[in-house]
Amino acid sequence: MKKWIMILVxxxxxxxxxxxxxxxxxxxxxxxxxxxxxxxxVKGSYDGGVADSAGHFSFKTFxxxxxxxxASLLGYKTVEExxxxxxxxxxxxxxxKEEISELKAVTVTAGSFEAGDRxxxxxxxxxxxxxxxGGANADITAVVKTxxxxxxxxxxxxxxxxxxxxxxxxxxIDGTLxxxxxQASVPDIASRGRFVPNLFKGTIxxxxxxxxxxxxxxxxxxxxxxxxxxDRSEATASISTVFLGAGMQKVAKDKxxxxxxxxxxxxxIPYFAVVKQKPDYFRIPQLHSADANxxxxxxxxxxxxxxxxxxxxxxxxxxxNVNDPSLKNAFGLQNTNWxxxxxxxxxxxxGWKMNLGFSFSTDHSNISQQIQNQQNVxxxxxxxxxxxxxxNLITRGDLTQLKAVWDxxxxxxxxxxxxxxxxxxxxxxxxxSYRSVLPDHLKSLFAEADLYITNELAAKVGGRFExxxxxxxxxxxxxxxxxxxxxxxxxxxxxxGVFYQKPENTYLYITRNFNYTKATHYIINYIKTTTLxxxxxxxxxxxxxxxxxxxxxxxxxxxxxxxxxxxFWRDKKTFKGLDYWLSYSYLDTKRNYLNFPQELQPxxxxxxxxxVVVKRFVSSINTxxxxxxxxxxxxxxxxxxxNGNQYVIADQGKTINYNSLGFSMNYxxxxxxxxxxxxxxxxxxxxxxQVFGYNYSYDGSRKEAITxxxxxFFFVGxxxxxxxxxxxxxxxxxx
Amino acid sequence: xxxxxxxxxxxxxGRLAAQSKYEAGMQKGLExxxxxxxxxxxxxxxxxxxxxxxxxxxxxxxxYYAAYANxxxxxxxxxxxxxxxxxxxxxxxAKAESIEKHSEIYCLHQMVAIQQMTVDPMTRWQTYGxxxxxxxxxxxxxxxxxxxxxxxxxxxxxxxxxxxGGGKAAARKYAEKSVELFKTFQPASPLHPLWxxxxxEKLLADCQ
Numbered sequence: 001m002k003k004w005i006m007i008l009v010x011x012x013x014x015x016x017x018x019x020x021x022x023x024x025x026x027x028x029x030x031x032x033x034x035x036x037x038x039x040x041x042v043k044g045s046y047d048g049g050v051a052d053s054a055g056h057f058s059f060k061t062f063x064x065x066x067x068x069x070x071a072s073l074l075g076y077k078t079v080e081e082x083x084x085x086x087x088x089x090x091x092x093x094x095x096x097k098e099e100i101s102e103l104k105a106v107t108v109t110a111g112s113f114e115a116g117d118r119x120x121x122x123x124x125x126x127x128x129x130x131x132x133x134g135g136a137n138a139d140i141t142a143v144v145k146t147x148x149x150x151x152x153x154x155x156x157x158x159x160x161x162x163x164x165x166x167x168x169x170x171x172x173i174d175g176t177l178x179x180x181x182x183q184a185s186v187p188d189i190a191s192r193g194r195f196v197p198n199l200f201k202g203t204i205x206x207x208x209x210x211x212x213x214x215x216x217x218x219x220x221x222x223x224x225x226x227x228x229x230x231d232r233s234e235a236t237a238s239i240s241t242v243f244l245g246a247g248m249q250k251v252a253k254d255k256x257x258x259x260x261x262x263x264x265x266x267x268x269i270p271y272f273a274v275v276k277q278k279p280d281y282f283r284i285p286q287l288h289s290a291d292a293n294x295x296x297x298x299x300x301x302x303x304x305x306x307x308x309x310x311x312x313x314x315x316x317x318x319x320x321n322v323n324d325p326s327l328k329n330a331f332g333l334q335n336t337n338w339x340x341x342x343x344x345x346x347x348x349x350x351g352w353k354m355n356l357g358f359s360f361s362t363d364h365s366n367i368s369q370q371i372q373n374q375q376n377v378x379x380x381x382x383x384x385x386x387x388x389x390x391x392n393l394i395t396r397g398d399l400t401q402l403k404a405v406w407d408x409x410x411x412x413x414x415x416x417x418x419x420x421x422x423x424x425x426x427x428x429x430x431x432x433s434y435r436s437v438l439p440d441h442l443k444s445l446f447a448e449a450d451l452y453i454t455n456e457l458a459a460k461v462g463g464r465f466e467x468x469x470x471x472x473x474x475x476x477x478x479x480x481x482x483x484x485x486x487x488x489x490x491x492x493x494x495x496x497g498v499f500y501q502k503p504e505n506t507y508l509y510i511t512r513n514f515n516y517t518k519a520t521h522y523i524i525n526y527i528k529t530t531t532l533x534x535x536x537x538x539x540x541x542x543x544x545x546x547x548x549x550x551x552x553x554x555x556x557x558x559x560x561x562x563x564x565x566x567x568f569w570r571d572k573k574t575f576k577g578l579d580y581w582l583s584y585s586y587l588d589t590k591r592n593y594l595n596f597p598q599e600l601q602p603x604x605x606x607x608x609x610x611x612v613v614v615k616r617f618v619s620s621i622n623t624x625x626x627x628x629x630x631x632x633x634x635x636x637x638x639x640x641x642x643n644g645n646q647y648v649i650a651d652q653g654k655t656i657n658y659n660s661l662g663f664s665m666n667y668x669x670x671x672x673x674x675x676x677x678x679x680x681x682x683x684x685x686x687x688x689x690q691v692f693g694y695n696y697s698y699d700g701s702r703k704e705a706i707t708x709x710x711x712x713f714f715f716v717g718x719x720x721x722x723x724x725x726x727x728x729x730x731x732x733x734x735x
Numbered sequence: 736x737x738x739x740x741x742x743x744x745x746x747x748x749g750r751l752a753a754q755s756k757y758e759a760g761m762q763k764g765l766e767x768x769x770x771x772x773x774x775x776x777x778x779x780x781x782x783x784x785x786x787x788x789x790x791x792x793x794x795x796x797x798x799y800y801a802a803y804a805n806x807x808x809x810x811x812x813x814x815x816x817x818x819x820x821x822x823x824x825x826x827x828x829a830k831a832e833s834i835e836k837h838s839e840i841y842c843l844h845q846m847v848a849i850q851q852m853t854v855d856p857m858t859r860w861q862t863y864g865x866x867x868x869x870x871x872x873x874x875x876x877x878x879x880x881x882x883x884x885x886x887x888x889x890x891x892x893x894x895x896x897x898x899x900g901g902g903k904a905a906a907r908k909y910a911e912k913s914v915e916l917f918k919t920f921q922p923a924s925p926l927h928p929l930w931x932x933x934x935x936e937k938l939l940a941d942c943q
Contacts, residue, residue: 041786046760050782074823126858231865531818531854572855579857
């Protein structure tokens with residue numbers, strides 16, 4: 001018995017002790033490119049090797065006879081090859097086929113800047129960037145304006161993208177449209193966005209050619225995705241020169257749900273007492289804002305999220321009347337806005353996903369303007385074009401929205417997506433004693449496919465059907481884009497799309513006899529991106545059709561186009577510890593709309609716009625320094641006057657170039673048990689003169705420059721948090 | 736009868752040989768790992784462990800070492816594409832975890848997440864930092880007496896500046912605990928992870 005075992009063991013060992021046979025060969029991919037790092041193994045044994053930088057492998061094995069060689073490399077389909085190992089060296093070559101994977105596949109990048117972390121290498125902007133962009137004061141749109149495509153428009157809020165007006169850019173949160181993304185504003189003064197950046201894990205700024213999931217925006221979509229369950233519970237407090245705030249966030253022990261709320265009070269009385277403003281504020285701006293949220297993880301890995309925010313603002317200011325400088329326009333504004341967003345994302349299994357969104361918002365404004373004399377007493381002049389500046393306007397704007405999107409994964413990583421959207425807009429106005437109501441049921445159906453043909457070639461094909469009840473018109477908007485990988489880390493995309501947008505309410509109150517306005521985008525884009533560097537160049541042509549005309553008749557006979565080229569470069573690599581980006585936009589646009597007598601470059605479009613954003617965090621003193629420089633060439637302005645049965649250009653010109661240097665500094669510290677971020681920020685550090693355009697008197701004899709209410713804005717604030725270490729956001733250079 | 740005996744003995748011999756082959760293979764791999772001077776040596780060691788793992792199929796240790804060696808190459812070669820390496824490490828970690836959910840594997844997961852975070856800490860902190868924390872929590876849950884858990888926690892805090900809740904004082908607690916646990920630590924087998932004692936002691940010295 002013992003003998004037997006000995007013999008058997010000996011036999012087994014003799015196999016090992018026997019002569020080794022060399023196995024060698026080469027590993028390539030399907031196109032003949034060598035594949036260093038591929039692993040080759042005699043199946044079931046420990047014997048094998050790795051392909052070197054020339055794709056060659058060579059190893060010795062004790063295995064004999066009929067064997068299987070396995071060649072594998074992450075991202076490629078494994079290949080097995082039968083061989084017979086005798087006494088002579090064996091030579092085998094392998095060709096591995098690439099697997100189409102989300103990490104490797106190209107993504108369609110034409111027209112969009114993706115922020116966030118969805119695709120590591122393509123990261124351009126993160127929500128942290130919003131906090132640490134000099135002069136942006138944590139306003140999302142202010143940061144987006146440092147990217148190519150957007151104009152440096154300072155006299156009104158909104159994103160003016162590629163020759164498009166502000167209302168042609170729409171904002172979406174978790175898929176649904178936001179009706180009033182900005183605080184209620186005063187003519188000639190831009191207001192801030194309503195939403196704080198840390199609500200969002202990712203933001204996509206699309207300057208054209210965007211997905212069929214989004215409609216009713218001719219120029220641009222700012223698509224924001226809210227965060228899921230936060231990491232830890234925390235309490236926060238903030239104090240600054242303009243506001244006070246407090247908040248909390250509670251994460252359940254099992255981390256399956258969370259809820260939170262915040263309150264902030266902004267009061268500019270102390271600030272305006274120190275920093276002189278050009279307008280005479282008789283009601284200094286005060287703003288209350290409150291928000292609340294809950295988030296619940298579902299059993300199947302889905303997520304239900306609810307977010308609500310309420311804001312109330314009150315202000316009043318006097319400015320000289322452009323027709324008669326001895327008179328003043330006293331403008332007053334009260335606004336309340338309540339916004340709700342409920343979304344449910346779920347994995348239905350079998351490759352199906354579902355996204356449901358519901359939103360409701362209601363916005364109420366009470367606006368009034370009075371003509372006052374030097375003693376601030378209301379007066380009637382008897383001059384009609386001055387007296388029409390006296391008005392009272394009460395508005396209400398509601399939006400109720402339902403959106404459903406289903407995703408089905410087809411072969412590989414290709415996906416088809418379809419769904420529908422229902423929006424109910426309800427707008428009501430009381431202008432002096434003139435009442436008007438404007439309801440609109442807007443229904444849309446859309447479908448889209450992300451097709452990954454190979455890792456090198458992807459296509460996005462979609463279409464969108466819309467019907468608006470207020471104008472009783474339907475449209476169909478096709479969208480196509482293609483992306484092709486041109487080399488390592490480099491790709492090219494092209495996009496084509498048709499975009500429709502219903503006319504603005506201002507005009508619908510006058511007549512509903514309109515059609516959709518229309519824009520057709522053609523975009524070509526090249527992007528080269530590594531983890532720490534991004535280079536992007538994009539050229540586009542945008543054709544406008546059916547723009548609104550208000551003269552000689554209210555119709556859709558307006559036209560226009562925009563073309564341009566844009567460059568972007570972001571680099572976190574070249575200079576240690578320094579993160580910077582450069583963007584440049586060239587824009588050539590003309591349009592004939594509203595009362596324009598001919599095609600003109602609109603007053604919101606500059607030909608050249610450029611920004612430099614530099615960020616540096618100095619770990620030794622826990623302080624970040626951020627500087628932003630923005631430049632734009634002058635914008636045209638016109639005085640269009642009615643002369644008989646036509647409008648003529650009575651006067652025109654170009655504003656001076658726009659220059660702005662913004663600076664901010666954030667010092668991270670701890671105060672007691674709280675983590676603190678101390679922020680100092682100054683806009684327009686160099687005190688450059690900024691002129692955004694001109695207002696003309698009725699007879700055209702006087703013009704007045706539109707300038708910011710104060711040349712600079714100073715901000716000093718302290719943000720405290722207990723619980724989670726928010727300062728970690730801005731550091732960890734050493735880790 | 737004789738026939739049966741032959742079959743049984745054949746079977747036993749096969750088992751015996753396989754066992755020793757695994758142990759011998761692992762031993763050889765660990766020697767390679769210890770002797771590796773360059774990133775290429777480490778890759779070779781990693782590939783060897785992966786071959787053992789794929790052949791054995793039911794052992795997490797070779798996958799663990801394959802991922803560990805692969806992770807080390809990321810530090811040995813400063814020019815390495817850490818994201819690409821992490822993709823490989825994560826693949827190996829997932830295979831190890833599918834065999835056994837072990838504290839050591841969670842520790843390695845934390846190390847890989849931190850390595851990937853270093854590529855662009857400012858932007859990646861939120862995602863990879865959270866992932867690293869979660870992995871370490873899981874590691875602690877799986878084995879509260881694993882000294883490497885406390886070493887890694889201490890090391891992370893050590894690299895975090897003082898003003899942000901890190902620093903020497905915060906790290907020292909964990910370094911002390913790790914060194915304390917290493918005094919009595921016995922690996923489950925000679926093939927189980929043993930590294931970390933010297934590192935923890937050095938960390939403790941640095942924290943003084």
